[in-house]
Amino acid sequence: MLLNANDLPDHARLAADICIVGAGAAGISMALELSDCGLDIVLLESGTKEPDPRTQALYQGTVEDPALHSPPDRYRQRQLGGSTAIWGGRCMPFDAIDFQARPYMAHSGWPIGLPDLAAFYPKANAWCEAGEFAYTIETAFDDTRRPMLEGFDERHFTTDTLERFSCPTDFGTRYLSRLRVSPDVRVVLGGSVTGLTMSDDGAEVRQVEVRTLAGKTCTVVASSVVLAVGGLEVVRLLLSTPGKSGRGVGNAHDVVGRFYMCHLAGTIGQLMLAPSRRGWHGYDVADDGTYCRRRLALRPEVQRSAGIGNFIARLHHPRITDPAHRTAILSLLFLARAFVPYEYAKRLHGDDKIPASHWLRHMLNVLAGLPSVIAFLWHWLRDRTLAARKFPSIIIHPRTQRYSIDFHAEQEPNPDSRVTLGTGVDELGMRRLHVDWRYTRQDVVTVQKALALLAQDVQESGVGVFDYDPQAVEAEMTRYGAYGGHHLGTARMGDDPLTSVVDRNCRVHEVRNLFIASAAVFPTSSQANPTLTVVALALRLVSHLRVLHTNARPPAGDMQ
Template identity: 65%
Template sequence: MIIDARDLLSGTPLSADICIVGAGAAGISMALALADSGLTVLLLESGGDEEDEATQALYSGEVADEKMHSPIHRYRMRRLGGSTTVWGGRCMPFDPIDFEARDYIGSEAWPVPFDEVAAYYPQANALCEAGDFLYRAGETFHRPLTPMMEGFESQNYSTDTLERFSCPTNFGWRYRRRLAIAPTVRMVLHANVTAIEVNDAGTSVTGLTVRTLSGVTVPVQARRYVLAVGGLETVRLLLNSPGASGQGIGNTHDNVGRYYMCHVAGTIGSLQLAPGRHAWHGYDVSDEGIYCRRRLALLPGVQRKRRIGNFVARLHHPRMTDPRHRTGILSLLCLAKFMVPYEYAKRLYGDEKTGLGTWLAHLRNVLLDIPGVIGFLWHWGRDRTLASRKFPSIIVHPKAHRYSIDFHAEQIPHRDSRVTLTDTRDVLGMRTLSVDWRYTPRDVETVQCALALLADDIRASGVGTLDYAPAEVEAEMTRYGAYGGHHIGTARMGADPATSVVNADGRVHELDNLYVAGSAVFPTSSQANPTLTIVAFALRMADHLTHALRAA
């Protein structure tokens, strides 16, 4: 059943066995998993089916440095489906090494073993519509594939790991009907949670207060409560409710909002292939029709030996904003910059300024490459705009066999990288967020070391040369700031309440019935985009809650 909170009378009570706050990837996955459990589920969503400016404005807040972190209403969507309404669809699991205790990362082992989470990956893969849970090229493809770089050999990198791509699936659109017809699930739209009430002892949640922008106020009660609202909004809900300590729920030891991670990412260097060498940096389509892409993955043993974080890289087209690439479609994309959504424009263009001479050079590239431009536009319209399973990204094969390196690296948890509250209140009376994202010298070392190893391997293999300025690595990896949309670690999981917010099951240490789902609980960030692992953890939590409530 789906109802609209705006249609309720103020004071109308809502109750269920389990109340899930947030209908994004985590909340929807959990509700679907609980639909056949026999337990009643209440799924609360702040937005509706479509984006609404007034609702989206509830995400507004402050950032310490906008060059380092996008405004916090960006990359997040306050509507049914959450940020899956705008995500790119890239799926890959975390690696076993991510769960290990690594003193050089400054992290203890995750309190849950990797194999336990991995058991939920196949089901998560299915919900994300990313095909079979096979993330090795040798397992997925039973036909010869064009080598990533002909002749490349390395004892530092694997070229066999894959990224798989979702449609990308909008969880709200895709699973709305299943939620609507599930007899034990009620989804309530336009329902903004503004307060979490706890008992006098501060050991148990007694209820939630839900308000609409139209003025309706509704009390909610459940046996268990789950916050599935993302790595930033989780902090806001916890800190806006004082709890027993008066410092915010779960915040007795001042851990809520700390250790905020995204990923460090960028595009760097110039890879020139040797004469006669060829490369492939596009997508391979699996037998089930899934777009897959191979990447260069730094091996776990090398990470341990070098004492650096996880790291992956892909071959990439030359820097788009530099017209010396002489590629018509790249120049056309620069000329059409104003048409590209913010979420992607920041990554494609950064904050580079373009003068008249550069614009004219781009126009010249377009005019000299009309056939290539027409061919690309035909492909994009057919395989991206009109396709239900969309071609994932722009792939340009440089005529001069010159590429750049696109990298994606683990960010080390840093206690002073944090999210706090401001004194400003939104229209519902809740204090807004302030984000101070920081990186460390260790993050720079990870990228510097990984790139140096890659450059050495490329040269030693006779593939070509990777030229870049090591002294400019830090500037390149922070050119776009924090990788948008990956909000990790703000309510970290751990065995010790003094250093974490939730336990291995995702339950807030100081409360017996409040849980946090999503990447907020991840103690480390891996090299991987978080969505697939978010869904896997949500499914695991659904099983835990089912067993716990049946045993109660």
């Protein structure tokens, strides 16, 4: 059932077994998974079915260093479906090493391991519509596929693992009809949570306070409350209520908002393949039509021996801004930069200052390669714009067998990298966020050592030469600042309340009926995009809530 908070009587009071705040990937999958349990679910969403600038402005805030972090209202979407309305669809599970405490990675280690999520990953894959849960070449395909790098000796890296791509699925659109007809789920749109009313001892959420931009208010009373909002908004909701300590709900030990991570990402160097070698950086298509892509993944045992974090690399086209690539399609993308969404334009073009002469050279590249431009535009229209399962990204196959390297790496948890309440307030009177994202020396070392190992493997295999400037690594990994919408670690999971916000079941340590289903609970970031693991953790929490509310036995493999 869909409701609008503005259509409810002012000061309405809704009662439910479980109240879920946030209708993104985690919130929607949780609500629908719980809909067959005989429980009454209220799912609160600040936005409506369509994006609205006034609602989106509630995300605005400040950043300590604009060169290192985008404005807080970017890469997030305040509407039904949340940020799945704008995501790229890349899915992959975490690796076993990501959950382990590593002496060279400060503050690492989860209270759960990969086996604790293994039962939930396949279903999360289904919710994300990323095809079969098969993330290696051997498990995903029956036939032999062309090698990523012909003749590559996989000493430090493997090319066997895959990224799989969702449609990408906008959860708000895809699951709207199921939300409409579900008798157990009431979706309340247009109402923003502005605070939590706590019990006198601060150990329980008594009610959730909701307000609309039109000035109406309502409250939700529920036995359990789940914050299924992003890693930034979790901080605002927890700190906006004083809680037992007076410092914010769950913040007795000043951990909420700390350990803020994104990912380390950039594009660097030039990989020149030998004339006798061939590279493949396109997509392999599974039988069900799912796009899959291989990458160079640093082996776990190499991470341990080198004392560095998780790291992957992909073959990538040359830097678009430099017309010396003489590639019509890349120049077309440069010239069309004003029409590319912010979330992608920043990585495509960066903030380079472009000489005026380059614009003319880009135009000449396009004119010289008009046939390839026409073929590309037709491919994009057919396989991206009009297709239900969209071609994931721009792939340019260079005739010269020269690539740049696109990397994505784990960030070390850092308590000084943090999100706090700022000084300004939004239209609803809530304090805005201030973001102070920082990276550590270990982060730089991870990328430096991983790239050096990659260059070694390429050369010793006889594949070619990977040429890059080791002195430029830090500048390249911070060229775009914190990576996109991966807001992680601000309400980290752990067994010790002194150093974490939630326990292994995602319950806030100091509040018996408050849970968090968000990338905010990640103690470490892995190299992987977070959405699939967010949904898997949300489904694990569903299993726990079913036991709490119905005394049902968890299915085999679910958490106890």
